[in-house]
Amino acid sequence: MEGQTIITTQDVDELFISTVVRLIQRRAFPNLRNIIAKTHSADIARWFPRLRPEAKSSLFTLLIEENRMGEVLCELNAADINEFIEETEPATVVSVLHTMPADDVTRILSDIPEEKKEELLNLIEGATSEHVEQLLEYEEKTAGAIMSPNYFALPQETTAAEATEMIRDLTEIDIPPITFYVYVVDEENKLKGVLSLRQLVQTKPGTPLKSLMTSHLYTVHTDMSQETVARAVARYNLLAIPVINSIGQLVGIVTIDDIVDVIREENTEDMLKMAGTGDLDITSRSIFRNTRARLPWLLASFAGGLLAVYVIGFFETQLKQIAALAAFIPVIMGMGGNIGTQSSTIIVRSIAIGEVSIKDTWRVLWREFSTGALLGTTYGVLLGGFAYLFPQFREYAWKLPLVVALAIFVNMMIAATVGTVIPMFFKRVNIDPAVATGPFVTTAIDVIGIFTYFLFANLFLF
Amino acid sequence: MEGQTIITTQDVDELFISTVVRLIQRRAFPNLRNIIAKTHSADIARWFPRLRPEAKSSLFTLLIEENRMGEVLCELNAADINEFIEETEPATVVSVLHTMPADDVTRILSDIPEEKKEELLNLIEGATSEHVEQLLEYEEKTAGAIMSPNYFALPQETTAAEATEMIRDLTEIDIPPITFYVYVVDEENKLKGVLSLRQLVQTKPGTPLKSLMTSHLYTVHTDMSQETVARAVARYNLLAIPVINSIGQLVGIVTIDDIVDVIREENTEDMLKMAGTGDLDITSRSIFRNTRARLPWLLASFAGGLLAVYVIGFFETQLKQIAALAAFIPVIMGMGGNIGTQSSTIIVRSIAIGEVSIKDTWRVLWREFSTGALLGTTYGVLLGGFAYLFPQFREYAWKLPLVVALAIFVNMMIAATVGTVIPMFFKRVNIDPAVATGPFVTTAIDVIGIFTYFLFANLFLF
Numbered sequence: 047m048e049g050q051t052i053i054t055t056q057d058v059d060e061l062f063i064s065t066v067v068r069l070i071q072r073r074a075f076p077n078l079r080n081i082i083a084k085t086h087s088a089d090i091a092r093w094f095p096r097l098r099p100e101a102k103s104s105l106f107t108l109l110i111e112e113n114r115m116g117e118v119l120c121e122l123n124a125a126d127i128n129e130f131i132e133e134t135e136p137a138t139v140v141s142v143l144h145t146m147p148a149d150d151v152t153r154i155l156s157d158i159p160e161e162k163k164e165e166l167l168n169l170i171e172g173a174t175s176e177h178v179e180q181l182l183e184y185e186e187k188t189a190g191a192i193m194s195p196n197y198f199a200l201p202q203e204t205t206a207a208e209a210t211e212m213i214r215d216l217t218e219i220d221i222p223p224i225t226f227y228v229y230v231v232d233e234e235n236k237l238k239g240v241l242s243l244r245q246l247v248q249t250k251p252g253t254p255l256k257s258l259m260t261s262h263l264y265t266v267h268t269d270m271s272q273e274t275v276a277r278a279v280a281r282y283n284l285l286a287i288p289v290i291n292s293i294g295q296l297v298g299i300v301t302i303d304d305i306v307d308v309i310r311e312e313n314t315e316d317m318l319k320m321a322g323t324g325d326l327d328i329t330s331r332s333i334f335r336n337t338r339a340r341l342p343w344l345l346a347s348f349a350g351g352l353l354a355v356y357v358i359g360f361f362e363t364q365l366k367q368i369a370a371l372a373a374f375i376p377v378i379m380g381m382g383g384n385i386g387t388q389s390s391t392i393i394v395r396s397i398a399i400g401e402v403s404i405k406d407t408w409r410v411l412w413r414e415f416s417t418g419a420l421l422g423t424t425y426g427v428l429l430g431g432f433a434y435l436f437p438q439f440r441e442y443a444w445k446l447p448l449v450v451a452l453a454i455f456v457n458m459m460i461a462a463t464v465g466t467v468i469p470m471f472f473k474r475v476n477i478d479p480a481v482a483t484g485p486f487v488t489t490a491i492d493v494i495g496i497f498t499y500f501l502f503a504n505l506f507l508f
Numbered sequence: 509m510e511g512q513t514i515i516t517t518q519d520v521d522e523l524f525i526s527t528v529v530r531l532i533q534r535r536a537f538p539n540l541r542n543i544i545a546k547t548h549s550a551d552i553a554r555w556f557p558r559l560r561p562e563a564k565s566s567l568f569t570l571l572i573e574e575n576r577m578g579e580v581l582c583e584l585n586a587a588d589i590n591e592f593i594e595e596t597e598p599a600t601v602v603s604v605l606h607t608m609p610a611d612d613v614t615r616i617l618s619d620i621p622e623e624k625k626e627e628l629l630n631l632i633e634g635a636t637s638e639h640v641e642q643l644l645e646y647e648e649k650t651a652g653a654i655m656s657p658n659y660f661a662l663p664q665e666t667t668a669a670e671a672t673e674m675i676r677d678l679t680e681i682d683i684p685p686i687t688f689y690v691y692v693v694d695e696e697n698k699l700k701g702v703l704s705l706r707q708l709v710q711t712k713p714g715t716p717l718k719s720l721m722t723s724h725l726y727t728v729h730t731d732m733s734q735e736t737v738a739r740a741v742a743r744y745n746l747l748a749i750p751v752i753n754s755i756g757q758l759v760g761i762v763t764i765d766d767i768v769d770v771i772r773e774e775n776t777e778d779m780l781k782m783a784g785t786g787d788l789d790i791t792s793r794s795i796f797r798n799t800r801a802r803l804p805w806l807l808a809s810f811a812g813g814l815l816a817v818y819v820i821g822f823f824e825t826q827l828k829q830i831a832a833l834a835a836f837i838p839v840i841m842g843m844g845g846n847i848g849t850q851s852s853t854i855i856v857r858s859i860a861i862g863e864v865s866i867k868d869t870w871r872v873l874w875r876e877f878s879t880g881a882l883l884g885t886t887y888g889v890l891l892g893g894f895a896y897l898f899p900q901f902r903e904y905a906w907k908l909p910l911v912v913a914l915a916i917f918v919n920m921m922i923a924a925t926v927g928t929v930i931p932m933f934f935k936r937v938n939i940d941p942a943v944a945t946g947p948f949v950t951t952a953i954d955v956i957g958i959f960t961y962f963l964f965a966n967l968f969l970f
């Protein structure tokens with residue numbers, strides 16, 4: 047069929063991207079214009095991380111000429127957005143921003159340096175300017191900051207036919223293309239109910255919205271966190287959630303396509319925090335920024351390491367007598383660290399998806415402690431057996447095996463418990479448990495592990 | 509306004525849940541019936557993890573009586589679903605399943621033991637039976653397995669008015685409540701195009717769908733992974749994606765509310781895999797199952813630990829002379845492990861969100877290597893300085909500080925590189941990089957770290 051393009055989504059189309067990259071580098075602009083016309087903005091955005099700086103500039107220029115830069119800009123990663131804004135004339139940047147929805151403009155402006163933001167804000171005009179300034183007033187990562195101020199709301203007395211008529215006249219700039227709900231408000235713009243486009247289609251033309259709408263509906267406040275918004279939309283299977291201010295007026299909506307981005311972003315953040323990389327922007331190519339984000343988190347581990355130096359230094363005489371003791375430090379530390387990471391990851395993730403809350407502290411603590419005890423027993427027997435059978439350690443008979451078996455058992459039990467307690471404690475005091483985990487848990491476990499090991503050694507071997 | 513319930517989503521309403529739990533345990537059924545009638549199924553599902561087994565049974569019975577069990581079942585976690593199915597008469601289970609959409613029934617059946625599944629399948633009747641058997645044929649976690657077979661498709665010649673008329677007659681059982689798209693097919697049910705309800709409302713009644721529809725649309729094949737489906741829906745901001753079979757026929761749709769669940773599930777899996785807990789079901793309360801899922805992954809770490817015993821055992825004579833060497837094992841291992849985890853988490857996550865692909869191997873390898881070198885230099889200087897100034901190690905003058913500084917520098921550089929290479933390699937050979945990381949990376953790094961440390965010690969100290 048003529049003009050039909052049923053695109054079956056491919057996971058990664060590396061070959062196509064390589065071709066495009068070559069065309070850009072060869073400045074084959076006529077071909078590129080054709081390709082750009084047929085390519086989704088989200089796919090165009092994926093070319094950028096492969097391009098050299100000069101090639102990026104040419105593509106920016108080409109996209110501006112083709113009136114596609116606004117759409118593409120929404121899809122770029124932070125590093126590429128910054129490059130675009132720094133390299134392009136402010137007037138041109140603003141002309142691109144004028145083609146974009148206010149919530150996307152706001153998201154972009156809140157990610158760039160303060161000075162640049164002010165400069166651009168002064169140049170933005172009309173409704174966009176007003177909307178963006180409003181959205182920028184809300185704290186980052188709240189419902190207010192991520193909502194779209196372009197919703198579709200009508201008074202309660204409107205009839206279905208009138209509503210349909212009004213939808214007919216809307217353009218994609220008035221409301222997001224995926225609008226699915228019609229909100230019903232009173233004369234003060236207070237939210238009264240909601241109905242879906244489908245309900246509108248399914249009813250008699252004369253019916254007033256008032257008798258069509260559901261007045262049992264879920265909303266969020268402007269100052270709620272984007273995580274809370276995401277959880278509500280996911281839990282209640284909504285396509286959009288209305289955002290209300292402190293006096294119940296409808297001020298915006300958050301649509302599910304933005305929620306999908308929020309969920310991805312929050313998950314990335316959680317994983318990076320747990321790995322101790324702070325607020326690292328993983329799209330950044332700067333080695334210096336990468337280093338700076340990771341350095342402080344390694345300090346916790348470093349401090350723990352120095353403490354371990356001190357603890358082991360304490361047992362220098364014993365080590366001189368039985369140097370074999372040193373050989374078991376890595377396995378005892380490693381096993382503790384790994385089981386602790388397992389426990390803390392399970393707890394952090396369970397808290398994040400709402401599976402575990404503070405109420406469950408004793409239950410999960412008992413589960414992790416018991417698991418630690420079972421796994422500790424298993425690996426204690428294995429390590430003791432190994433130490434007993436390894437020819438080099440024969441001279442210590444049953445004593446060294448006993449010490450290492452007990453040490454790994456106790457350490458794994460403690461590690462699983464510490465890996466549970468730390469994130470639960472952080473949750474209780476309202477600190478993000480993901481931050482707590484990673485470096486903190488492993489460092490605590492390392493030091494405790496070394497200490498109990500040498501304690502047992504002292505008890506049985508000397 | 510009478511009967512209005514604007515619900516502002518609360519993050520966690522612990523107090524309410526506690527009250528409900530008490531009511532169930534006190535068997536205050538009339539009160540509970542009232543509460544159930546007013547509560548969303550997703551919220552009812554959240555009561556279960558707090559309930560004792562007897563209380564769970566009473567709530568199951570109550571929900572069946574109130575005709576809410578089907579809705580709630582869709583929202584329960586795997587452990588609670590299993591409890592319901594094991595405790596309830598198969599005939600009752602099936603009557604509940606008959607009230608549910610086919611895709612949800614399929615999801616539930618594919619998670620329970622084979623024998624029970626067969627028993628229930630034999631009891632299921634009518635269209636549900638047919639649909640479920642079809643969906644069960646697809647491999648787990650593919651587009652075919654997660655799609656809903658209830659989509660809304662019409663022939664190309666249908667007019668907008670006829671389409672609107674047909675939508676009017678649909679019930680929520682025919683198509684999902686969040687239906688937003690109308691698919692257009694030819695006489696062989698091959699997908700030809702799509703239009704939105706909004707377009708339908710915005711057009712003249714006599715227009716045929718053929719001239720309204722977009723024929724530029726995104727689809728997925730039945731055998732594509734749910735991750736690919738999720739990425740497509742997220743990337744192109746779709747509310748649903750049509751699923752086609754090998755000859756281009758429309759066989760189902762995957763809606764965005766299911767995609768949100770897929771994204772959460774995939775993220776949980778990635779995090780757990782990276783922490784080395786395999787396919788652990790974090791909702792399970794069984795200590796035994798918990799232990800069994802985690803045990804094998806710890807083996808990698810254990811084997812690495814034994815190798816370290818061997819390596820260090822090799823240097824026993826040196827250790828007897830300079831016992832202080834042992835004191836630095838934990839800090840050198842710990843810092844390597846942490847920086848390696850940082851790198852591998854960054855890489856695994858970058859791959860998962862499509863930020864990094866095989867093409868970028870050299871670029872990210874260089875970034876991580878350089879970051880490792882910079883961080884290694886920093887902590888090398890710090891550790892060397894500490895060793896030089898710590899009174900206990902005075903006797904070794906500059907030699908011990910030099911050894912530990914060099915060891916931590918080289919180890920951190922190698923660790924960052926290994927943490928990058930391992931997931932990139934797994935990606936290249938099409939193994940999930942998340943599995944590769946965690947235990948494998950830390951174990952490799954531990955052993956390499958110990959080895960280089962003692963190599964430097966041997967070189968400068970003896």
